[in-house]
Amino acid sequence: MKRQKRTTIYDIAQKLNIAASSVSRALSDSSKVNAATKALVLKTAAEMNYQQNAMASNLRKGNNPTIGVVVPRINQNFFSNIIAGLEEVTYEKGYNLIICQSNELHAREVDCVHALINQHVSCIIISIAAEAGSHQHLQQVLDRNIRLIQFDRVVDELDTFKVINDNEKASYDAVMHLINQGYSRIALLEGPQEIDIFRQRKEGYLKALQKSGFPVIEELMCENAWTKELGAQATTQLLSLPEPPDAIFASTSDFSALGVLEVASAKGIAVPDALGICGYSNEPFTEITSPSITTIDQFSISMGKAIADLYFQELESSDLNAEPRVVSIKPELIIRKSTTRN
Amino acid sequence: MKRQKRTTIYDIAQKLNIAASSVSRALSDSSKVNAATKALVLKTAAEMNYQQNAMASNLRKGNNPTIGVVVPRINQNFFSNIIAGLEEVTYEKGYNLIICQSNELHAREVDCVHALINQHVSCIIISIAAEAGSHQHLQQVLDRNIRLIQFDRVVDELDTFKVINDNEKASYDAVMHLINQGYSRIALLEGPQEIDIFRQRKEGYLKALQKSGFPVIEELMCENAWTKELGAQATTQLLSLPEPPDAIFASTSDFSALGVLEVASAKGIAVPDALGICGYSNEPFTEITSPSITTIDQFSISMGKAIADLYFQELESSDLNAEPRVVSIKPELIIRKSTTRN
DNA sequence: AATAAATGGGCAATCGATTGCATAATAAAA
DNA sequence: TTTTATTATGCAATCGATTGCCCATTTATT
Structure with a gap:
């Protein structure tokens, strides 16, 4: 046109x-x-x-005050909060945000990244898709001197700035809380272990068990249980064990925890008395379910702001060779009724 | 840099x-x-x-395959769904999406629009902020032959393509449903009447009352009750009336309806028997509250896709002089337990 | 008054990709 | 072999804004 x-x-x-x-x-x-x-x-x-005409100005000046963002799903609360936080800061700095979503697909993510490289964006901020694949496209970002910040789900092998939640500690705290509430047979709903965040959450779970002298029981750990439906399925299985768990830590998401809650309700299992439930991400609904769900708040809006601040404070200037590092944000355990025994 | x-x-x-x-x-x-x-x-x-280098190519070709989106709040489910739907279609067409949020502030919206004009975006898709103000910035979009599509909250005086929900009919249906359930004293939680969508929702409420031969009672209509907190306040007032309502239609949002539900629960008022509650927007939490909340689904993801399709089918070609029209999407009443009397 | 310094305006080139047109090279037809 | 037609290559200009440098004019200093 x-x-x-x-x-x-x-x-x-x-x-x-x-x-x-x-x-x-x-x-x-x-x-x-x-x-x-x-x-x-x-x-x-x-x-x-x-x-x-910003196109002409940017071309002549050799820069483009635009940051590209790639997230798995735009309409997932955590990510839309991240974007909202990013937008607050980038707006103040006169930067544009271009948003892409990978829909958890690797090839889609590669396409998004290439399009952003073509746009000569100044920085790409990314949380990688769940589908596994090579990270060559991210190396291409670095090869072209585009700043790269990874957040939440990151590629360990790539030496970039990373903004993550201390998933291990949060998980550890959650499980310790469950143990302190007297739960002794705690199940774990896991996400894909190729993704760091899910691995760390499992790590925290294992450490808390070890710290408390509890045995690690393989059948209490269910893989790939990150949607409500998968969480419900896993729960049905867990509750049919000879010795069912007395608590379930849905380390993947609150949606998974919601699946747990629905199955428990359907089976007339008393929450929190007979079964404790803990989720992850402090989705808005966790305080309105009956009972409200104990979860972990990742402070997503302020995390988005922290990512943008990181760019503007350490990466925007090209004369600095900022040493890539990991910024770890401390999630907070939000204790609610689903794990509060009297 | x-x-x-x-x-x-x-x-x-x-x-x-x-x-x-x-x-x-x-x-x-x-x-x-x-x-x-x-x-x-x-x-x-x-x-x-x-x-x-897309900057160089776009400049030479005289176009920029980018669509600018301005929404009140990115992390509100309705809007993040809209954006997700838009992104699906624009990705397929090789377009970028630049996302801005107004935070319901008029000046912020003006800034966003100007920045997008500078970027020579091909189209601006906007849902206007709640704060009132002149629409001169939108006229500037049209003056520069940038396509403009308004959705949900629109400026009537501007002759552009508009994609809206049939708010009046949805509202009418909701109130008729309440009446059919035997509710006879129905309160309305309103949004700012300068915004079309809130005016239409009130219109639907009034028409349903009229159709059913119910009187219009001023004190049953509460202004500016669009957050959970404001909804709770309004509910507290309504329930303290000499003759309190037996149903509350929170026409602004499900958050407002949630506020109603919380007040009712706190006061030990039986929902739906003693008080019916209806929300608007089918937020994810409405099916998990106790009781689940009757609401209206605006099909936000498919609405986003419809908006993008509208652009690609009717507006992208510059040789067509497409007649601006209004595309009306039919929301659906989702009946749940909060209004279902036995 | 003469010289030096400061101001500010114009010119030309640049940014990287695209595209119209002229024409050289190649292929096909006579 | 010569003529005609086709292919595809190179040149130059363009897109709109920016910026370095030269230099004419104005202002300040000697």
Whole structure:
């Protein structure tokens, strides 16, 4: 689609019988332009409805104040909160945000990243898809001197800035809380172990068991239980064991925990007395279920802000060779009724 | 931040001792290039890690395959679903999405729109902020031949494509359902009446009352009750009336309805027997509250897709002078336990 | 008054990709 | 072999804004 004619600096220059470079200088607050000329240019530009062409400016200046964001699913609360937090900070800095979603598919993620590279974005902020695949596309980002920040789900082998939750500690705290409430047979609903965050959450679970002298029981650990439906299935299995668990830690998500709660309700199992339930992510619904669900808050909005701050404070300047590091955000255990025994 | 050197078509041209225009033609699948030359260029480009500079290409071509989206709040489920739906379609078409949020502030919305105009986006898709203000910024969009699609909350005076829910009918249906359930004193929680969608929802409420021969009672209508907290406040007032309502239609949002439910629970009022509750938007939590909440589903993801389809089918071609029209999506009443009397 | 310094305006090049047109090279037809 | 037609390549200009440098004019200093 061909652009129709818009006012350019040449139109203003012609009207005022000055050079286009003078127009440009006047519009950019340069010291190399006379105040009277500047005022006249600004007035004329407003009259002629001039607006800068960012495409041209960015090309000439060799930069593009745009950050690309790749998330698994835009409409998942955690990610939409992250984006909201990012947008707050980037707006203040005059940056655009381009949002892509991978729908948890590796090939989609690769496409998104390539499109962002083409756009010459200044930075790519990414939480990787659940589907496994090579990370070559991320290496290409680094090869082109585009800043790369990974958050939440990260590729360990890539030496970039990473903003993560201390999943292990949060998990550890949650399980310790369950143990302190007197639960002694605690099941774990796991996510895919190729994804760091899920591995860490399992690690925390195992450490808490070990710390408390509890045995690790394989059949109490269910893989790939991250949706409500998968969580419900896993729960049905767990409850049919000869010795069923007396608590379930859905380390993947609150949706999974909700699945647990629904099965427990359907079977008339008393929560929290006969079964404790703990989720992960502090989704909005966890405080309104009956009983409300103990969960872990990842502070997603402020996490988004922290990521953007990280870019603007340490990565935006090209003359600094900032040492990639891991910023770890402490999630908080939110204790509610689903794990509160009297 | 100055871009560091990346491979350009001139680097490839030099290496192969051909003209840059041949490189360009080879990369763009032109019929005016020899197959052998093309294969050689593609191979060399891959070896040299070439990736197109979209800034340069867009400037020369005079277009930018990018759609700007302005929503009140990114992390509100309705809007994040809209964006998710948009992204599905725009991804397929090779378009970028730039996302802005107004935080319900008029000045913020104006800033967002101006930034998008500067970016020469092909289309702006907007749901306006709750804060009232002039719509001159939207007229500027039209003046520059950027396509403008309004959705959900629209400016009536602006003759653009609009994608809306039939709020009046949905509201009417909800209230008729309440009446059919035997509720006879139905309160309305309203949003700001400057915003069309809230006005239409009230209109539907009034029409249902009229249709059923029920009187309109001023004190049963509460203004500006769109958050959970405001909904709870309004409910406390309503329930302290000499003749309290036996149903409350929270026409602003499910959050407002949740506020109603919490107050009712706290006061030991039986839902749905003594008080019916109906929300709006089918937020995920409405099916998990106790009791689950009757609400209206706006099909937000498919609405996002419909908006994108509208752009690609009717607006993308610049030679068509598509007549602006209103696309009305039929929301669906989702009947749940909060309004189901035996 | 003459010289030096400061101001600010214009010119030309740049950014990287695209594209119209001219024409050289190649292929096909006479 | 010569003529005509086709292919595909190179050149130059373009897109709109920015910026370095030169230099004319103005201002300040001697």
